[in-house]
Amino acid sequence: xxxxxxxxxxxxxxxxxxxxxxxxxxxxxxxxxxxxxxxxxxxxxxxxxxxxxxxxxxxxxxxxxxxxxxxxxxxxxxxxxxxxxxxxxxxxxxxxxxxxxxxxxxxxxxxxxxxxxxxxxxxxxxxxxxxxxxxxxxxxxxxxxxxxxxxxxxxxxxxxxxxxxxxxxxxxxxxxxxxxxxxxxxxxxxxxxxxxxxxxxxxxxxxxxxxxxxxxxxxxxxxxxxxxxxxxxxxxxxxxxxxxxxxxxxxxxxxxxxxxxxxxxxxxxxxxxxxxxxxxxxxxxxxxxxxxxxxxxxxxxxxxxxxxxxxxxxxxxxxx
Amino acid sequence: xxxxxxxxxxxxxxxxxxxxxxxxxxxxxxxxxxxxxxxxxxxxxxxxxxxxxxxxxxxxxxxxxxxxxxxxxxxxxxxxxxxxxxxxxxxxxxxxxxxxxxxxxxxxxxxxxxxxxxxxxxxxxxxxxxxxxxxxxxxxxxxxxxxxxxxxxxxxxxxxxxxxxxxxxxxxxxxxxxxxxxxxxxxxxxxxxxxxxxxxxxxxxxxxxxxxxxxxxxxxxxxxxxxxxxxxxxxxxxxxxxxxxxxxxxxxxxxxxxxxxxxxxxxxxxxxxxxxxxxxxxxxxxxxxxxxxxxxxxxxxxxxxxxxxxxxxxxxxxxxxxxxxxxxxxxxxxxxxxxxxxxxxxxxxxxxxxxxxxxxxxxxxxxxxxxxxxxxxxxxxxxxxxxxxxxxxxxxxxxxxxxxxxxxxxxxxxxxxxxxxxxxxxxxxxxxxxxx
Numbered sequence: 081x082x083x084x085x086x087x088x089x090x091x092x093x094x095x096x097x098x099x100x101x102x103x104x105x106x107x108x109x110x111x112x113x114x115x116x117x118x119x120x121x122x123x124x125x126x127x128x129x130x131x132x133x134x135x136x137x138x139x140x141x142x143x144x145x146x147x148x149x150x151x152x153x154x155x156x157x158x159x160x161x162x163x164x165x166x167x168x169x170x171x172x173x174x175x176x177x178x179x180x181x182x183x184x185x186x187x188x189x190x191x192x193x194x195x196x197x198x199x200x201x202x203x204x205x206x207x208x209x210x211x212x213x214x215x216x217x218x219x220x221x222x223x224x225x226x227x228x229x230x231x232x233x234x235x236x237x238x239x240x241x242x243x244x245x246x247x248x249x250x251x252x253x254x255x256x257x258x259x260x261x262x263x264x265x266x267x268x269x270x271x272x273x274x275x276x277x278x279x280x281x282x283x284x285x286x287x288x289x290x291x292x293x294x295x296x297x298x299x300x301x302x303x304x305x306x307x308x309x310x311x312x313x314x315x316x317x318x319x320x321x322x323x324x325x326x327x328x329x330x331x332x333x334x335x336x337x338x339x340x341x342x343x344x345x346x347x348x349x350x351x352x353x354x355x356x357x358x359x360x361x362x363x364x365x366x367x368x369x370x371x372x373x374x375x376x377x378x379x380x381x382x383x384x385x386x387x388x389x390x391x392x393x394x395x396x397x398x399x400x
Numbered sequence: 401x402x403x404x405x406x407x408x409x410x411x412x413x414x415x416x417x418x419x420x421x422x423x424x425x426x427x428x429x430x431x432x433x434x435x436x437x438x439x440x441x442x443x444x445x446x447x448x449x450x451x452x453x454x455x456x457x458x459x460x461x462x463x464x465x466x467x468x469x470x471x472x473x474x475x476x477x478x479x480x481x482x483x484x485x486x487x488x489x490x491x492x493x494x495x496x497x498x499x500x501x502x503x504x505x506x507x508x509x510x511x512x513x514x515x516x517x518x519x520x521x522x523x524x525x526x527x528x529x530x531x532x533x534x535x536x537x538x539x540x541x542x543x544x545x546x547x548x549x550x551x552x553x554x555x556x557x558x559x560x561x562x563x564x565x566x567x568x569x570x571x572x573x574x575x576x577x578x579x580x581x582x583x584x585x586x587x588x589x590x591x592x593x594x595x596x597x598x599x600x601x602x603x604x605x606x607x608x609x610x611x612x613x614x615x616x617x618x619x620x621x622x623x624x625x626x627x628x629x630x631x632x633x634x635x636x637x638x639x640x641x642x643x644x645x646x647x648x649x650x651x652x653x654x655x656x657x658x659x660x661x662x663x664x665x666x667x668x669x670x671x672x673x674x675x676x677x678x679x680x681x682x683x684x685x686x687x688x689x690x691x692x693x694x695x696x697x698x699x700x701x702x703x704x705x706x707x708x709x710x711x712x713x714x715x716x717x718x719x720x721x722x723x724x725x726x727x728x729x730x731x732x733x734x735x736x737x738x739x740x741x742x743x744x745x746x747x748x749x750x751x752x753x754x755x756x757x758x759x760x761x762x763x764x765x766x767x768x769x770x771x772x773x774x775x776x777x778x779x780x781x782x783x784x785x786x787x788x789x790x791x792x793x794x795x796x797x798x799x800x801x802x803x804x805x806x807x808x809x810x811x812x813x814x815x816x817x818x819x820x821x822x823x824x825x826x827x828x829x830x831x832x833x834x835x836x
Contacts, residue, residue: 092611171727191729192613193683212731213613252613277610 083382086390087199087206090215091256099257103225103234106371106378110225113149113374122381123152126183131173132209133159133189138344138369139209139219143186146376152184170194174201183387184380187211205383207376210249218379219343220253222372224261226364227298229371230339235262240292240334241283242268243302243324243351246275246313250343251302255281268292269324272313289324293333300341301326301352317350327353331362339364402426402449403829406440408459408790412780413466413763423464424454425786428828432782459790462823465762466778467499467787468743469769471560471589471667472535472643473718474736475501477523478516479508483808484720489740490528492805494833496741497789497822498716500531500770500777505542506564512537512548514556521557529832530825531787533559533773538577538588544568547577550584559773562589562643565690567625569595571632578638587772589641592625592650593691602731604692608677615731619647619694626650630657633664641772642666645711646694648701655710665772667713668702670739674746675699675812685726685733687812689717703755706764712772714764716743720808738806742813748793748820758793786829791822 083101085093112118128147132140140156147154159173168176170189177185178201185206187195192212199206210216228234239258245251245267255278258265265283267274279285286292293299304320314320326340340356340363348354357363403425410421410433421435424443434443444451470493476483493501503520505511511520517536524532536558540546543566550561561581567590568574581588601617603609609616626642630653633640645654645666657664671689676696680687687693694702705711719736726733739746747765750756770778777785801814825833
């Protein structure tokens with residue numbers, strides 16, 4: 081299996097076969113997670129630190145569970161409450177962490193590029209759990225796994241990503257990943273939330289949701305990121321729901337077996353109809369959460385293998 | 401005391417020539433310039449000077465040009481002397497062939513009173529080996545509400561008035577300031593930008609900013625700012641210079657304003673001429689400048705505008721920042737780059753790329769800025785101050801930022817291959833820098 085990266089900072093540096101490698105391993109972990117005895121020791125002895133500079137419940141819990149199931153010592157640091165308020169810079173925080181000898185560092189930060197910056201300064205594997213409006217690679221990987229298991233393949237699918245693309249790191253990572261795997265991607269949303277530049281990445285852009293949903297295999301809804309918006313991007317939530325909220329009527333335009341996805345947390349009645357979100361025949365939202373743990377286990381497993389190989393090599397060269 | 405520069409390649413921006421020749425300097429001024437038939441002996445004879453009274457400098461075929469006049473240099477005194485002092489900026493300027501620095505008033509506090517201007521002048525005179533001409537703020541505290549004492553400030557030596565990167569967003573205040581400045585004959589230097597659109601932007605909108613998830617501003621914001629300022633010039637008739645024109649979209653408006661006879665000139669920065677938005681790749685905060693780096697199409701359009709003379713001046717927009725303010729996530733990192741020492745080598749990239757010839761470069765770096773400020777310098781002509789730069793246009797080197805003389809080393813060119821280096825710099829005929 082080839083996965084030659086020290087960090088998982090984004091989907092952009094990954095090659096298609098590396099994406100497949102993560103997903104294949106994640107499939108094994110899905111099976112493990114469904115067993116009554118769901119424990120492995122592949123990360124035993126390693127320390128995983130979750131550093132979240134931005135509020136998160138779901139992603140942090142998912143990474144924590146993934147680490148614990150693989151036997152790592154997991155620590156959560158809620159950075160929002162601590163040093164950042166005392167004026168410590170990101171680099172100082174990195175130096176402090178280095179002294180604690182972590183092996184896996186899971187970072188979420190409100191600024192694009194902050195996780196890359198941190199990765200340059202620490203001696204361990206860094207996983208990007210979301211940086212600003214840039215990337216959220218494990219979310220894209222779990223979405224890919226969900227699609228692959230549900231559709232039986234991850235290529236030549238028509239996939240619609242709908243809603244607040246502009247503020248979404250999930251959309252960027254998905255756009256890159258699904259593009260690398262050779263799918264057709266449509267971006268649907270009001271032009272204030274769908275930057276036209278994305279057309280240059282090969283996506284088709286629709287501001288009419290009904291037109292955009294025609295014959296798609298997958299409908300990915302995004303959360304309206306009210307906390308990232310400064311100023312009016314949409315006139316009101318009710319008009320947004322009317323034009324861009326996913327309901328049964330709009331979904332009827334997609335293929336009959338189209339699946340509905342959402343990275344969570346959902347704004348019911350804003351971007352998605354509550355009943356539809358709960359419809360187990362169409363919605364794979366719960367499955368996405370399950371795949372999230374497995375994908376994160378796979379990613380950390382692969383990075384830990386590289387980390388151990390690297391350390392072994394440096395020990396040998398020192399001995400020699 | 402006379403100095404004779406022989407065997408030089410003379411770059412004369414006024415005549416637009418690049419030719420072998422000699423220059424005689426006497427009492428701090430250029431006494432004679434001899435092109436083509438470079439026979440120094442005849443030159444001395446004609447002026448009635450005995451050869452033994454003259455110090456000869458053999459230029460070895462290297463370029464001799466009028467020293468650079470750099471409008472918009474930030475020296476961080478008062479307030480942030482740890483980033484740059486008059487001494488360090490002066491040494492950097494001398495090493496970069498910059499013989500006159502025109503300082504920005506965006507210090508802490510801003511230079512907005514005759515008293516604070518006097519402090520700057522005193523510091524500059526005692527510490528800097530090159531000419532220092534201060535600018536003053538256009539409005540008090542650069543906050544765009546009340547104009548400064550433009551008359552008193554001019555008496556104290558202010559050569560231009562600028563709120564730097566703060567746009568005077570209140571159009572009425574700006575109109576009054578322009579009207580008043582006109583009555584004093586003062587030059588106003590503004591930052592053409594639509595302030596609301598560009599607020600918080602760290603990149604230029606486009607494919608790159610979309611991919612990197614950075615807050616971005618449309619290049620159109622520059623044109624909107626320029627359009628407003630041009631309309632105000634039509635109303636007020638003020639003397640105006642746009643500090644940085646960096647986009648293709650702003651150029652037609654500038655061209656029309658000039659054709660309509662308004663008293664308008666424009667500059668651009670060396671960074672926008674030599675770098676583009678893709679250089680930021682990997683969130684390198686040393687490439688964060690204001691306005692943000694543009695697309696390659698914009699860069700080439702701006703280079704062409706310098707060639708035709710539509711854009712008048714090139715400046716370093718020297719902005720020292722310490723490591724702490726740059727080692728942050730890109731959005732949070734401070735904007736600006738040091739450039740006094742790299743201005744000439746970077747500009748020579750345009751020469752080696754065959755986009756601009758040397759007289760054109762020195763027209764934009766020396767002649768035009770001096771003219772706009774009403775200075776005698778910037779020319780290679782008898783009677784003008786002997787502010788000169790001697791440089792080798794071709795020698796290659798790799799830039800090491802830790803060898804820069806500025807107190808701050810935030811240069812985007814670190815580790816890059818450059819071609820062309822200053823050999824010596826003269827202010828009023830006296831050497832202020834010699835490469836060791």
